[in-house]
Amino acid sequence: MNSQDILNSYEWRELIEMMPVVQEFFSGDEDSHGLNALLGGLDVYIRKMLAQVDAGKPFVWYNLGFNSELIWALDDVMPITVEALGALHSALCNSRITKDFIDEAQAVGIPADSCSADKLSIGAIRRGLYPMPACTVGINTPCDAQVLTTQVMAELGEAPFFAIDVPYYHEDETIHHVAGQLKELIPFLEENTGRKMDIDKLRESCDLSNQMSENLWEWLDWRKQVPLTQTSKLVGFTLFMQILFTGCQEGVDAAKAFAREARERTERGEKFFEEKVRCVWYQDAVWTDLQMYDWFERELGLTVPVDVFGYFANQGVIDLTNMDTMLYGLARKLVDCHPMARQFRGDVDFYIGDAMRMLEDFQADCFIFAGHIGCKHAWGGVGLFKEACRRADIPLLVFEFDMFDDRVTSYDDVYFEVERFVNEIVVPKKQRKVA
Amino acid sequence: MAEEILREVNGLISGITNRHVDEWKASGKPVVGYFCHYVPREVIMAAGALPLRLRGAGSEDSSSGDAYLSSRLCTFARHVMSLAIDGHYDFLDGEVSSNSCDHVRRSADVFRKKTGIAFHGFLSIPRNPRESLYGYYLEELRKLMAGLEEHFGVKVGPDELREAVRQINANRDRLRTINEMRAEDKPKITGAEALSIHIASQVMPPAAFQDLADRLIEALKARPGLDTSKGRLVMVGAELDEPEYIEAIESQGALVVGDLLCFGGRSVLAPLDENAADPLDVIGRSYFFSSSCARMIGDFPKRWDELNELYAKVRGDGVIFERIIFCDPWGADLHNIMHRIEKENTFPLLSLTREYNIVPTGQVKTRVQAFLEKLEIAKAQKVAAGGAK
Numbered sequence: 151m152n153s154q155d156i157l158n159s160y161e162w163r164e165l166i167e168m169m170p171v172v173q174e175f176f177s178g179d180e181d182s183h184g185l186n187a188l189l190g191g192l193d194v195y196i197r198k199m200l201a202q203v204d205a206g207k208p209f210v211w212y213n214l215g216f217n218s219e220l221i222w223a224l225d226d227v228m229p230i231t232v233e234a235l236g237a238l239h240s241a242l243c244n245s246r247i248t249k250d251f252i253d254e255a256q257a258v259g260i261p262a263d264s265c266s267a268d269k270l271s272i273g274a275i276r277r278g279l280y281p282m283p284a285c286t287v288g289i290n291t292p293c294d295a296q297v298l299t300t301q302v303m304a305e306l307g308e309a310p311f312f313a314i315d316v317p318y319y320h321e322d323e324t325i326h327h328v329a330g331q332l333k334e335l336i337p338f339l340e341e342n343t344g345r346k347m348d349i350d351k352l353r354e355s356c357d358l359s360n361q362m363s364e365n366l367w368e369w370l371d372w373r374k375q376v377p378l379t380q381t382s383k384l385v386g387f388t389l390f391m392q393i394l395f396t397g398c399q400e401g402v403d404a405a406k407a408f409a410r411e412a413r414e415r416t417e418r419g420e421k422f423f424e425e426k427v428r429c430v431w432y433q434d435a436v437w438t439d440l441q442m443y444d445w446f447e448r449e450l451g452l453t454v455p456v457d458v459f460g461y462f463a464n465q466g467v468i469d470l471t472n473m474d475t476m477l478y479g480l481a482r483k484l485v486d487c488h489p490m491a492r493q494f495r496g497d498v499d500f501y502i503g504d505a506m507r508m509l510e511d512f513q514a515d516c517f518i519f520a521g522h523i524g525c526k527h528a529w530g531g532v533g534l535f536k537e538a539c540r541r542a543d544i545p546l547l548v549f550e551f552d553m554f555d556d557r558v559t560s561y562d563d564v565y566f567e568v569e570r571f572v573n574e575i576v577v578p579k580k581q582r583k584v585a
Numbered sequence: 586m587a588e589e590i591l592r593e594v595n596g597l598i599s600g601i602t603n604r605h606v607d608e609w610k611a612s613g614k615p616v617v618g619y620f621c622h623y624v625p626r627e628v629i630m631a632a633g634a635l636p637l638r639l640r641g642a643g644s645e646d647s648s649s650g651d652a653y654l655s656s657r658l659c660t661f662a663r664h665v666m667s668l669a670i671d672g673h674y675d676f677l678d679g680e681v682s683s684n685s686c687d688h689v690r691r692s693a694d695v696f697r698k699k700t701g702i703a704f705h706g707f708l709s710i711p712r713n714p715r716e717s718l719y720g721y722y723l724e725e726l727r728k729l730m731a732g733l734e735e736h737f738g739v740k741v742g743p744d745e746l747r748e749a750v751r752q753i754n755a756n757r758d759r760l761r762t763i764n765e766m767r768a769e770d771k772p773k774i775t776g777a778e779a780l781s782i783h784i785a786s787q788v789m790p791p792a793a794f795q796d797l798a799d800r801l802i803e804a805l806k807a808r809p810g811l812d813t814s815k816g817r818l819v820m821v822g823a824e825l826d827e828p829e830y831i832e833a834i835e836s837q838g839a840l841v842v843g844d845l846l847c848f849g850g851r852s853v854l855a856p857l858d859e860n861a862a863d864p865l866d867v868i869g870r871s872y873f874f875s876s877s878c879a880r881m882i883g884d885f886p887k888r889w890d891e892l893n894e895l896y897a898k899v900r901g902d903g904v905i906f907e908r909i910i911f912c913d914p915w916g917a918d919l920h921n922i923m924h925r926i927e928k929e930n931t932f933p934l935l936s937l938t939r940e941y942n943i944v945p946t947g948q949v950k951t952r953v954q955a956f957l958e959k960l961e962i963a964k965a966q967k968v969a970a971g972g973a974k
Contacts, residue, residue: 255920258920258923258924259916259919259920259922259923259924259936260916260917260919260920261908261910261911261912261913261916261919261938263657263910263911263916264913264916265913268913272920288882288883290712290882293687294686294687294690294913294914295687295913297712297879297880297882297913297914297917298913298916298917298920300882300883300917301879301882301883301885301914301917301918301920301921302917302920302921304882304883304885305885305920305921305924306924311883312883313712313713313715313882313883315711315712315713315718315721317684317709317711317721318684318690318707318709319709327721330717331717331718334717495684497690497693497694498691498694498698499694521655521657523657524913526657526658526686526687526688526691526911526913527687527690527691529654529655529657529658530654530655530658530662530687530688530690530691530692530694531691531694532653532654532655533652533653533654533655533695534653534694534695534698550657
């Protein structure tokens with residue numbers, strides 16, 4: 151495979167051709183630093199990939215629960231998250247292509263009831279759209295559904311596979327257990343890519359990762375302000391940044407730009423809409439139509455300061471002292487900070503506890519449980535989550551949809567559910583409280 | 586004679602408890618339920634408790650389970666939890682869950698919060714069976730053992746573990762014998778009957794099971810062999826503790842002569858060393874490395890080899906894959922199995938997605954019938970091609 155093969159595939163070509171159009175559209179708003187930087191970073195990422203293919207240098211595939219600092223720390227090796235192409239199409243370009251991937255996966259045995267994030271990655275792998283890897287890394291986070299991607303990646307990647315196990319418990323022992331596996335991963339990566347791990351390069355990668363984290367934390371702090379001055383739809387991009395850019399300069403630039411944008415807008419006291427209701431969007435973003443959030447803001451006065459893709463918990467930066475401290479920091483980031491991986495792997499008390507923490511920190515009025523149909527752990531916890539909300543007297547909306555496939559629940563149905571909830575439940579409740 | 590014993594077996598597994606469990610309880614000994622194959626029965630037994638595999642047998646509807654787990658989780662978990670929430674599992678003195686899959690993991694939450702069961706054990710089982718992760722699993726077993734010791738006020742030493750190993754080994758010896766009789770040219774037992782006896786081995790005290798199995802084996806020897814001319818099938822997949830499902834398949838004329846099902850063939854591990862110096866390590870290694878569930882990532886090649894070995898051993902004509910709707914791990918394996926078949930043209934495959942506790946009627950039977958016809962045509966073509974040569 152060379153770069154021309156990639157450019158010849160309509161799935162990549164359309165994305166690459168669309169990038170300048172999207173960039174131009176968003177650059178119309180000079181203050182939209184975050185999205186502009188993110189798009190710039192994506193542009194760099196794709197160019198790097200094309201150059202990597204032409205240079206015949208190695209790729210390492212991984213699934214979305216993993217972070218790429220260790221891979222960037224190998225000389226000339228490029229990480230590829232196998233969800234990237236389908237997810238980017240859904241969020242920024244042509245969601246029909248995402249759905250083609252989903253259909254492709256279902257046609258070859260992947261169940262229709264599985265998560266579309268897995269199906270879109272499997273569809274893209276089946277079509278041979280990613281440069282073949284020197285090896286693959288699979289992790290069992292953020293949730294059980296990732297077993298689909300990891301098993302298929304191991305089978306179709308036709309390269310040695312390394313599994314990382316993240317245990318159930320929220321304790322320090324879990325972090326040590328994962329750090330031990332990262333240590334084990336290094337010789338595996340070295341052997342299969344033919345590149346040596348350079349501790350200075352790892353330190354550099356971890357330093358960039360830290361800078362990105364600190365900027366994300368600052369960004370999220372600005373989003374705690376009432377009213378929200380930066381649009382709702384941006385917050386879920388935290389996960390995109392984590393899985394694509396963590397450990398490289400593009401990640402730092404994007405995170406810094408999001409923080410700067412939020413800071414400047416807040417300092418200027420900007421107000422695009424009248425904020426009536428703030429919600430924690432607990433579970434998955436509507437990637438099929440991010441404009442929906444604009445509609446929520448404009449028509450309902452509903453803002454989403456944070457969602458589960460956007461919440462990047464602050465557990466401290468990676469200690470750069472030596473290899474062991476860096477591996478421990480990377481492991482802690484994977485299991486306790488990474489969006490979704492943090493909440494989705496353990497017991498329901500932690501899952502509910504984090505929701506309550508977010509509600510308080512982001513000064514929200516209610517929860518919207520956007521129930522992605524493939525998200526079994528979330529649906530499995532919904533009964534206890536409802537009880538917790540009832541006890542705490544917090545309004546909760548629960549509805550079914552698919553974050554990458556609008557054929558499951560239409561836009562109209564999502565609008566209808568959210569509108570009714572906000573206007574008939576949350577707003578009257580707030581008014582009663584004030585009265 | 587065999588029919589009579591098989592009726593007895595069916596009576597024992599038709600609900601979630603049976604007279605042997607009642608007798609055990611009546612003698613003042615505890616019963617501990619467990620969800621998953623990766624929870625070693627030997628550890629529970631060594632603590633003086635009867636390990637009882639959790640099932641949804643006899644559940645009339647899953648509404649209580651649905652209220653907590655929603656309608657998007659597997660119906661096996663929902664039926665089990667319905668029974669638990671509604672108090673049918675209140676006779677348990679404890680339960681052991683795990684992070685085997687999201688369905689079991691969330692069921693563990695509901696067990697803890699919505700039942701009055703006194704002891705809750707949990708195993709975080711690593712998702713890949715390699716040596717460097719085994720230590721974590723072994724440590725989990727140690728913690729479980731310590732929890733059982735503390736709760737039940739017993740001391741579990743190597744002798745108790747060795748005795749438990751002997752008991753479960755003896756169970757599995759019988760099941761191996763039955764599986765051999767099932768794989769004969771003219772099998773002595775149907776797939777549905779074989780599954781029933783496998784289930785029984787997981788829901789009653791070992792001594793009572795061994796007596797039952799011995800009687801059955803003797804009776805089967807005298808039973809005339811069954812016709813397999815319509816097809817010898819192998820079944821693979823997830824939880825299946827409903828013999829009537831296999832009965833519906835076999836009602837179309839074929840026999841299920843081997844399986845790698847969670848309640849069936851996959852539960853029959855190779856004999857464990859009964860005199861090991863460190864019996865917990867022997868138990869741990871056996872469960873962790875020997876039998877692979879689709880939850881184990883990166884382990885599909887091993888499962889593929891096991892399936893092919895069994896298929897060759899029992900001289901299969903086709904494979905039926907079964908999966909309960911919403912099960913992700915087995916969904917991935919279905920893809921990989923189909924991919925290998927596409928590449929290697931190994932065996933004919935029929936994939937069935939099912940719901941727990943729904944007796945298969947026309948739809949499944951029609952699909953099985955069509956599959957058997959396909960096998961028959963393939964056989965005829967093979968013979969014709971051979972004749973032409």
